[in-house]
Amino acid sequence: MSDTLFGPDNLPYGLFSTPDRPGHRRLGVRFGDDVLDVGAAAAAFGSAHAEVLRAPSLNPLLAAGRSVWRAVRAEIRAWLTEDAHRGTAAGHLLPLSGVRLHLPFEVADYVDFYASEHHATNVGRIFRPDSDALTPNWKHMPIGYHGRAGTVVVSGTPVVRPRGQRKPPNETAPVFGPTRRLDIEAEVGFVVGTPSEQGSPVGLEGFRDHVFGVTLLNDWSARDIQAWEYVPLGPFLGKSFATSVSPWITPLDALDAARVAPPARDFPLLPYLDDGAAGGEPGGFDLRITVRLNGHVIAEPPFSTMYWTAAQQLAHMTVNGASLRTGDLYASGTVSGPERAQRGCLLELTWGGRDPLELPDGERTFLKDGDEVTLSAWAPGPDGSRIGLGEVTGRVAPSV
């Protein structure tokens, strides 16, 4: 167990079913290559939190608040690691290979940010070569927009190549058909547990109380559809066909050893975003992401390079009084580091399709039907251990 990414310091939550009872969805905690049926274990151990752990969704636990999150986490860790409990817990461990994993929570609102300076700069240069790469607002606020919550799907769900309008250069009218520029975006998603009241902003210091955990997220993007539609109201159909998330939600508490200071900021921040003076914990996370295309590593984006932190995004998203709901999901935006091999989408990796990637199975600019993309990540854990984030994978299905 010592070298696993899913040891006793990780304990991410998911939702599973077994082939003999496909309609019976149960909460599970990943432990090595097994899943602990936490509802059954809670009953066996007489846990005071059996009710939230026996729910067919993570939402009741998300809504229960930070003190319950911590108590439940300590309890589950004890079941799995203490001599007096391990035997009982073992009776509720199932091999991961034998279960089906589902979307673990009901997504309320989904917001996608744009928080990597390297990504935003590269995209600006590719999409708007005649303008400054970064818009004037970019270093004053974490730019974001709402996405479609109803098309957030769990890892493994096929992604049907979307159709839509694109306008070929040198033509005046758009044409319609399957996207020719299907792309990925390697992102980190944050899952809100504790709701907030409309009209009451959640400040930087509210991050720990409101955000339950972290998931990997692939924000599939159709670049030709997006390029034609996105002025003036932002991305819409170029994004809304599918967003894939990992089946595992890693609690924030598992990432304490991964907290790092964000990069130095170039402009003074308004007080509601200023995390320099707060004296609190560092706002960044040292997550090392790997992007694989048909099994081949195509990028290793470092989350520690993100200009805007998840706490700043939360503060910004609510500063106008917008409320949070249990199940809100917000994502970092594409994670790209300064190096070419650290870019989190094909648009950047191939510079808008100009510089194809050379893969063992041929050149690639954008995704072909049948391509499979997998994101994985790990973070430093306590005492030199590693905390794995659950993988998110998806295969491109042809347009129907």
Added chain:
Amino acid sequence: MSDTLFGPDNLPYGLFSTPDRPGHRRLGVRFGDDVLDVGAAAAAFGSAHAEVLRAPSLNPLLAAGRSVWRAVRAEIRAWLTEDAHRGTAAGHLLPLSGVRLHLPFEVADYVDFYASEHHATNVGRIFRPDSDALTPNWKHMPIGYHGRAGTVVVSGTPVVRPRGQRKPPNETAPVFGPTRRLDIEAEVGFVVGTPSEQGSPVGLEGFRDHVFGVTLLNDWSARDIQAWEYVPLGPFLGKSFATSVSPWITPLDALDAARVAPPARDFPLLPYLDDGAAGGEPGGFDLRITVRLNGHVIAEPPFSTMYWTAAQQLAHMTVNGASLRTGDLYASGTVSGPERAQRGCLLELTWGGRDPLELPDGERTFLKDGDEVTLSAWAPGPDGSRIGLGEVTGRVAPSV
């Protein structure tokens, strides 16, 4: 009853409670100045649809599909109008003045369109005076974006003036504070009942099967926040603090007599948006909207002038394979006609604040604390009758 806006040809649905049982939310149908407790009536009449009518939300009826919508509507109409039933029904009518109205459905995803050519042209001239008023894509697709579902509130909910970043002209850095340009947008919202599968577009012809009904909607907007944030990913905090809807959802079937042809289109439409050849019912709705500020009429926007129809918006929103969920809400965008007195927001009515409105209580550019805005509307009904849409109202509360 003959001159009411809420006669037997209307019958909109809402959700209400009474002061003696504030936690007991029940479905109601508005009939004149009364509310029919349809759950209680369904029990009394032994309706086959009692289960959906006794739910504490409109969602189960929305999900039941068009054949149930039609059957239930015919049944309720019979209870209220046939001699054999009226006496029984009368026992389940409550005065509207004695009930509290709630948000009648759980909003899944919320999308806001931008479908008035007059509005988009005016806004383009005000926000982007150095560019073409309409972007090149505008006449090829209904431009839209996702909004925040969690801050959709029912009519009567106070709207707290949002705070946020704005960048004064001639300064390089933004300042923070309460918006100085709080605005309204008079819109019509469409409520989705029947869901669709991810990967399966809903065509123009699917409008009647998927859309249950219509509501008035006020898309409150902070213009200074919006102007600074919206490039490149679209409106975010300038909109997400509150969106108000009427407590009454008028079934599409009540608006048959209001169907009108949309304006002539200037460019050929791609087949999935081309409603000219379909030979189906006209895509527009002849809804006459009135906007009141502190009781004074400030605009009368005609919905019949909208360039893009609700059926086209539905077809566009799903053409990339995005699924629909029960409770999805999509709005038309600001309704503005060609005349100044037909413009549906203060930004246009005052031309960006340059030309104040003269009201009995003083000049107005944007909204002051304490201001109350009310949208109302009616449409032609059968035999010269009128179908009223439920009002949506909101008062501005000061920043906290």
